[in-house]
Amino acid sequence: MAQPQEGDLVGGRYRLLRASGARWRARDEDSGEQVTLERTRVSSAQDAADRVAAFDRRRTEHARRRAAAQRSSANLVLADALVADQDVLWSVTSLVEGRTLEEDVAAYGPVPEATATPIAEDLLRALAVAHREGIAHGGVSPQVVRLTGVGEAVLTGFDTPLGDPAYRAPEHDEEAPTAAGDVHALGATLQHALTGGPPGQADDAPASPGELGRLIARMRGADPAGRPSAAEALRLLQAPAAEPPATIAEPTETTPYRVLPVVGVLVAIGLLLVSIIGISQVDTSDDSASDSDEASTTTSSYDSTSSYDWDESDSYEYDSTETTTSTTDSTEEAFEDVEEGSCLPVYQDGEGEWNTSTPPDAVPCNDKTAGVFKVISTSLDSSECTSGSSDYVPWSYTGDSGYTTTLCLDRVWVPRYCVLAETTPDGGVQIGTATAVDCDETELPGHYNTVLVVSSVKNDPNASCASSSSDTARYFSLPADEGASLVCLTFPA
Numbered sequence: 001m002a003q004p005q006e007g008d009l010v011g012g013r014y015r016l017l018r019a020s021g022a023r024w025r026a027r028d029e030d031s032g033e034q035v036t037l038e039r040t041r042v043s044s045a046q047d048a049a050d051r052v053a054a055f056d057r058r059r060t061e062h063a064r065r066r067a068a069a070q071r072s073s074a075n076l077v078l079a080d081a082l083v084a085d086q087d088v089l090w091s092v093t094s095l096v097e098g099r100t101l102e103e104d105v106a107a108y109g110p111v112p113e114a115t116a117t118p119i120a121e122d123l124l125r126a127l128a129v130a131h132r133e134g135i136a137h138g139g140v141s142p143q144v145v146r147l148t149g150v151g152e153a154v155l156t157g158f159d160t161p162l163g164d165p166a167y168r169a170p171e172h173d174e175e176a177p178t179a180a181g182d183v184h185a186l187g188a189t190l191q192h193a194l195t196g197g198p199p200g201q202a203d204d205a206p207a208s209p210g211e212l213g214r215l216i217a218r219m220r221g222a223d224p225a226g227r228p229s230a231a232e233a234l235r236l237l238q239a240p241a242a243e244p245p246a247t248i249a250e251p252t253e254t255t256p257y258r259v260l261p262v263v264g265v266l267v268a269i270g271l272l273l274v275s276i277i278g279i280s281q282v283d284t285s286d287d288s289a290s291d292s293d294e295a296s297t298t299t300s301s302y303d304s305t306s307s308y309d310w311d312e313s314d315s316y317e318y319d320s321t322e323t324t325t326s327t328t329d330s331t332e333e334a335f336e337d338v339e340e341g342s343c344l345p346v347y348q349d350g351e352g353e354w355n356t357s358t359p360p361d362a363v364p365c366n367d368k369t370a371g372v373f374k375v376i377s378t379s380l381d382s383s384e385c386t387s388g389s390s391d392y393v394p395w396s397y398t399g400d401s402g403y404t405t406t407l408c409l410d411r412v413w414v415p416r417y418c419v420l421a422e423t424t425p426d427g428g429v430q431i432g433t434a435t436a437v438d439c440d441e442t443e444l445p446g447h448y449n450t451v452l453v454v455s456s457v458k459n460d461p462n463a464s465c466a467s468s469s470s471d472t473a474r475y476f477s478l479p480a481d482e483g484a485s486l487v488c489l490t491f492p493a
Contacts, residue, residue: 010026014037035093041088077096079158110194116190117368118369142193149437187217194212335407369414421476422450
């Protein structure tokens with residue numbers, strides 16, 4: 001059949017807008033919303049029709065489980081519909097931006113383990129949620145993993161035969177996919193990311209000497225019963241290093257919570273002793289107190305023989321005139337709580353707005369996501385937040401108290417992620433150093449008219465961005481780390 005073209009109507013409902021490989025951005029003419037369509041050729045028109053019929057039969061049965069899965073994981077994208085067009089099957093999902101893992105590796109080479117680990121966590125989390133709801137994928141491969149421009153990995157391709165047979169488990173059954181088979185296929189997919197190509201036959205060979213490589217070897221084990229589940233593999237990947245032996249330390253604000261029960265017992269004993277001493281003092285001072293009653297008008301006596309009879313009907317009446325209430329500005333407190341040297345996962349959207357209005361929890365400064373900024377100062381004025389680099393940016397907030405807190409931020413640059421830029425008539429480019437964006441986005445905000453991908457970050461500020469003398473790509477560069485590093489950017493492949 002003819003190749004699809006912009007403007008074509010698929011299934012009488014979805015208007016094709018823009019292609020990216022086998023994927024299309026489309027508009028749902030019924031709802032007006034934009035969606036993603038993925039196109040794959042199957043063995044015959046009857047095969048395509050049978051797959052659509054099977055999907056429709058399961059739609060009601062699986063509706064609750066599918067909805068629960070997608071609510072639990074933003075890294076999981078399930079098909080909303082399948083459309084048959086002769087021997088082509090179209091999968092319709094919510095709009096998903098970003099290149100596939102296969103495209104990423106082909107364009108930029110193997111993924112470093114530090115970058116691949118958060119990708120693995122996202123995908124394991126997606127699989128764990130799907131498996132918990134009784135949904136197996138059956139075709140996990142680099143083709144169905146999407147990497148967004150803001151550092152997240154998304155698993156697509158459910159209910160379609162997009163998966164590459166090279167990544168399937170030995171016991172794979174297309175008619176009855178299993179959770180164990182998905183784990184094997186994901187292990188092979190991650191091995192592809194780390195090595196730059198499809199997995200070989202040595203399933204027990206680690207993809208790398210690190211923790212992720214060893215986990216991949218377990219995921220690709222020949223015996224399905226010996227593989228970890230997706231949830232177990234996620235726990236293993238996120239397991240913290242073993243704690244050192246406990247030592248007795250001076251109490252601090254960061255004293256581990258495990259000492260609190262002991263402290264609580266000591267406090268309780270202390271209060272009990274204070275109570276006993278207080279009662280004793282009252283008993284022994286009755287005579288002297290009675291002698292001074294007439295001379296004092298401010299002394300009250302305690303009768304240890306009296307008791308208070310509690311009636312469930314009794315209530316405490318709150319007198320609003322006795323106390324004053326004050327409201328707190330939680331955003332102001334969040335800004336004040338940010339510590340210098342911490343790193344925040346934030347970025348600007350191209351309109352000058354941050355992706356969040358309140359500073360989020362800090363992350364490790366080597367966290368391999370697109371938007372991470374190191375807090376250089378919390379005391380400088382916004383006009384003082386400058387350096388020899390062009391990637392410093394102030395983030396200020398004026399609270400209800402009238403006090404302004406400014407976070408002076410320095411971007412932590414990560415290869416493979418994209419930023420907004422504006423090309424100028426003279427051939428130059430203005431880079432949105434605080435932005436993050438999906439690499440294949442075309443509807444750009446503000447004055448921006450193009451997207452650049454970070455190709456590399458070099459420790460030598462005088463280095464060349466080109467990988468070799470035959471590299472003909474057009475590169476742009478900017479200084480970082482007070483001029484000690486060079487960030488190289490180019491147009492996405």
